[in-house]
Amino acid sequence: MPMNGTANTIKNEADERMPNHGQDKGQSQSQDQGQGKGQSQGQSQGQKTMKIQRRKVASSSHQSSSPHNLLNQAQKLKKTRIHEIKKKRRDFVRRINYVHLLTVVILPFLALSYILYSGESILPANQKTMYFTIIYYNITMLAFTSGYHKYFAHNSFKVKFGALKYFFAVFGSSCGLGSIRWWASLHRAHHRFTEDTERDPYLIKRGFIFSHYGWLLKKPKVTTFYDNFISQEFPLSDQRTDEELKHLEYTLQNEVAEMGNNDHDTSDEVSREDYDESTQSLLAWQQRTYPIWFLTTTLLIPIIITKFLCHDSMVHGLLYPGILRMFLCQQSLLSTESICHLKRIQVTIPTQPFNDKNSSQNCLNPLVALLTYGQSQQNFHHEFPHDYRCDNGFFTYDPTKWFIWTMEKLGIVHELCRTPDNLVVHLNLQQQQRVINRTKSQLNWGTPISKLPLISPKDFKNIIASSSNKDRIYIVIQSIIHDITPFMDQHPGGVPLLKASHGKDATKAFYGGVYGHSTAAINLLATMRIGILNNGNDEEVWKRVVKEEGEVEDESGSRTGQAQYRTAEAA
Numbered sequence: 056m057p058m059n060g061t062a063n064t065i066k067n068e069a070d071e072r073m074p075n076h077g078q079d080k081g082q083s084q085s086q087d088q089g090q091g092k093g094q095s096q097g098q099s100q101g102q103k104t105m106k107i108q109r110r111k112v113a114s115s116s117h118q119s120s121s122p123h124n125l126l127n128q129a130q131k132l133k134k135t136r137i138h139e140i141k142k143k144r145r146d147f148v149r150r151i152n153y154v155h156l157l158t159v160v161i162l163p164f165l166a167l168s169y170i171l172y173s174g175e176s177i178l179p180a181n182q183k184t185m186y187f188t189i190i191y192y193n194i195t196m197l198a199f200t201s202g203y204h205k206y207f208a209h210n211s212f213k214v215k216f217g218a219l220k221y222f223f224a225v226f227g228s229s230c231g232l233g234s235i236r237w238w239a240s241l242h243r244a245h246h247r248f249t250e251d252t253e254r255d256p257y258l259i260k261r262g263f264i265f266s267h268y269g270w271l272l273k274k275p276k277v278t279t280f281y282d283n284f285i286s287q288e289f290p291l292s293d294q295r296t297d298e299e300l301k302h303l304e305y306t307l308q309n310e311v312a313e314m315g316n317n318d319h320d321t322s323d324e325v326s327r328e329d330y331d332e333s334t335q336s337l338l339a340w341q342q343r344t345y346p347i348w349f350l351t352t353t354l355l356i357p358i359i360i361t362k363f364l365c366h367d368s369m370v371h372g373l374l375y376p377g378i379l380r381m382f383l384c385q386q387s388l389l390s391t392e393s394i395c396h397l398k399r400i401q402v403t404i405p406t407q408p409f410n411d412k413n414s415s416q417n418c419l420n421p422l423v424a425l426l427t428y429g430q431s432q433q434n435f436h437h438e439f440p441h442d443y444r445c446d447n448g449f450f451t452y453d454p455t456k457w458f459i460w461t462m463e464k465l466g467i468v469h470e471l472c473r474t475p476d477n478l479v480v481h482l483n484l485q486q487q488q489r490v491i492n493r494t495k496s497q498l499n500w501g502t503p504i505s506k507l508p509l510i511s512p513k514d515f516k517n518i519i520a521s522s523s524n525k526d527r528i529y530i531v532i533q534s535i536i537h538d539i540t541p542f543m544d545q546h547p548g549g550v551p552l553l554k555a556s557h558g559k560d561a562t563k564a565f566y567g568g569v570y571g572h573s574t575a576a577i578n579l580l581a582t583m584r585i586g587i588l589n590n591g592n593d594e595e596v597w598k599r600v601v602k603e604e605g606e607v608e609d610e611s612g613s614r615t616g617q618a619q620y621r622t623a624e625a626a
């Protein structure tokens with residue numbers, strides 16, 4: 056008995072695993088009758104196969120039901136599970152970026168723990184150390200935002216004096232966010248593949264924590280893609296032959312194509328005109344020596360200056376202008392990719408004045424502007440990444456643009472990339488139009504004229520004469536027949552005036568002959584359309600079609616909404 060029970064269970068399971076079984080059987084029977092022998096043979100073969108499969112399942116259940124086999128199976132399952140867990144753990148450990156774990160998590164954690172433990176204040180008690188920390192924060196932030204970000208990642212301006220590039224490279228390292236080559240390539244990938252799973256390194260869809268911290272701490276799964284991307288964006292050596300470069304580009308494009316369709320252009324987002332030999336060797340040098348510069352600018356310089364210029368302790372130098380300043384820089388820089396990509400979070404007051412097709416937001420909250428060092432206008436930045444500004448207004452809080460502008464005035468940099476205001480207004484208007492069209496397309500504007508049936512004057516007369524329509528009121532306005540019965544009793548001008556126009560052309564009366572109706576009344580009228588009176592007035596009707604459809608199209612080009620007052624009979 057128990058054996059039969061198990062066999063039945065397995066049989067049922069097999070039935071469940073083959074959900075079409077019952078249907079197939081039925082189908083085969085009915086098709087036998089309706090569609091001839093050929094198909095019925097095919098069907099019955101299918102049935103045979105299923106029977107064999109069922110027998111197999113039943114026999115395997117028979118074997119597995121012995122306690123010894125069951126034990127074996129359970130052990131195997133356990134082993135596989137343990138193996139999977141170990142593999143996951145190994146993968147997790149392998150994908151941790153230990154350098155960033157140290158710079159972004161461990162060092163700030165140790166510094167904060169020390170402050171809590173020793174009872175030190177979170178801000179330096181020594182005034183000079185305080186001023187130095189503020190100044191050093193600004194210097195290092197500017198090196199990063201104008202160097203790493205605007206110059207190396209986006210080519211927003213050109214540098215006249217090579218020393219400035221070295222300033223960017225050395226002091227930018229003090230933010231602890233990796234080498235220029237690594238960071239700028241990933242940042243370009245973020246701009247090129249914003250919102251695109253796997254390829255956007257800071258993908259906000261993976262959650263706030265991931266786009267803020269996770270991407271730094273966990274190496275991406277598709278490492279070949281990023282490795283190739285980095286090599287393509289910033290090739291390291293001139294020895295690379297043309298063929299090698301072509302192959303690299305080909306591999307990258309293939310990988311992009313394999314990862315799914317992509318609206319973005321795969322051509323270089325940023326022109327690499329400026330990527331000359333000296334920049335190339337600078338980037339290679341900075342990548343090689345990054346740990347030295349990180350230690351020098353994050354630990355050595357702050358300690359020495361705090362000790363000898365601020366006359367404060369070395370520990371305070373390490374703590375305030377050193378690690379805590381670095382922590383603040385990191386939070387400022389990382390917030391632009393997390394907070395400023397969060398949709399509908401009230402605290403940031405986000406807006407998308409230029410494009411709402413990706414997650415980038417212009418965060419209007421002054422606190423977010425302060426936190427992100429003026430880089431909070433991400434919607435602008437994503438539309439005009441080459442622009443050295445994060446907003447086209449000069450007075451919007453953005454220390455980076457003021458710094459670059461000042462350097463231009465001093466003749467240190469030139470050819471600043473500025474988006475013409477005209478283009479900014481274009482995009483802003485286009486976005487407004489997009490929003491208007493979207494809202495419009497969600498409203499009921501009545502049946503579009505082009506979709507109304509043509510009704511001949513004779514048929515119209517028959518409709519009016521029909522006894523089933525004796526309580527209805529049909530009015531023709533501008534050759535469109537309207538069934539205004541549902542609205543009749545609400546008409547502010549009263550029922551008699553409407554009844555007087557029943558079955559007639561009331562265009563003149565409606566447009567001022569008796570009363571000049573408001574636009575609201577005209578819109579309401581449109582919801583009551585039932586057909587076009589085929590009275591030879593085609594040109595006028597089609598002019599209206601063209602005008603209306605241009606006005607009420609959504610992004611997909613379709614016009615939605617059904618006439619609210621449209622009656623069953625009319626339909």
Ligand code: HEM
Pocket residue numbers: 530539542546547548549552553556561564565569570571572573575576579580583
């Ligand atoms: C057939 C000929 C029509 C005549 C002679 C007519 C006449 C009038 C008059 C005299 C008023 C003013 C009432 C007052 O302020 O005391 C009025 C108001 C109004 N009528 Fe008509 N009406 C006609 C058809 C329609 C139709 C077909 C609709 C809508 C489907 C409509 C909708 C309105 C609305 C909404 C108002 C309020 C004022 C406004 O929004 O313009 N009428 N009408």
